[in-house]
Amino acid sequence: GYIYDRMTGLFMENSKERITSNWGRLTDNEERQIALLRLDIVDNSTIVRSNPSDKVQHAYGELRNMVNKSVIPRLGRVWVWEGDGCLCGFLFNKKERSAILAGMEILHALYFYNLLHNQLDKALQVRIACHSGPFTYNANLEQLKKNEIVREVTEIESRHASPGSLATTENMIMTVDRHIQDKFKKPHARKSSKYRLYSVGVEAV
Numbered sequence: 001g002y003i004y005d006r007m008t009g010l011f012m013e014n015s016k017e018r019i020t021s022n023w024g025r026l027t028d029n030e031e032r033q034i035a036l037l038r039l040d041i042v043d044n045s046t047i048v049r050s051n052p053s054d055k056v057q058h059a060y061g062e063l064r065n066m067v068n069k070s071v072i073p074r075l076g077r078v079w080v081w082e083g084d085g086c087l088c089g090f091l092f093n094k095k096e097r098s099a100i101l102a103g104m105e106i107l108h109a110l111y112f113y114n115l116l117h118n119q120l121d122k123a124l125q126v127r128i129a130c131h132s133g134p135f136t137y138n139a140n141l142e143q144l145k146k147n148e149i150v151r152e153v154t155e156i157e158s159r160h161a162s163p164g165s166l167a168t169t170e171n172m173i174m175t176v177d178r179h180i181q182d183k184f185k186k187p188h189a190r191k192s193s194k195y196r197l198y199s200v201g202v203e204a205v
């Protein structure tokens with residue numbers, strides 16, 4: 001169930017055969033540096049109330065597919081899927097860069113989904129945050145969510161990511177190439193000055 005990964009120089013889980021929350025490596029209470037991606041669906045309760053349940057389930061299923069396709073190929077793990085969002089972890093190689101690129105890819109995929117396939121009565125939007133720091137692994141998801149870094153990334157998402165955007169810290173943004181850094185803008189609010197925002201849209205000509 002393992003294959004050799006040239007990027008990390010390690011034998012990793014073969015994602016075509018199995019995907020475990022600990023990459024087949026971590027043990028409970030093991031401390032690591034990790035990068036997290038937190039995603040939240042905007043106006044979840046309004047979407048659920050104003051659309052047929054089959055259309056809601058289909059749209060949310062498509063969103064889950066977008067997340068999986070963006071996270072897992074970058075050696076990330078989708079740890080928690082709650083009703084209106086998820087938490088993903090990245091542990092290996094350039095983990096901060098992987099988290100940011102996964103978040104950007106989700107926004108791109110969702111943009112085209114809304115443009116071409118969305119059957120809801122409004123655009124399906126998300127808020128995404130990326131953050132990194134020390135972390136203690138636990139197979140119990142409730143214990144895992146008690147990590148301070150999980151609280152911090154959730155706060156970044158709720159306070160600093162606007163609908164349809166990805167918010168990340170200055171430290172995280174420095175891990176990606178300069179031309180990607182230039183796509184991230186500083187928010188107007190002074191209290192959010194240490195964060196950078198990325199969103200997808202069409203430029204006026």
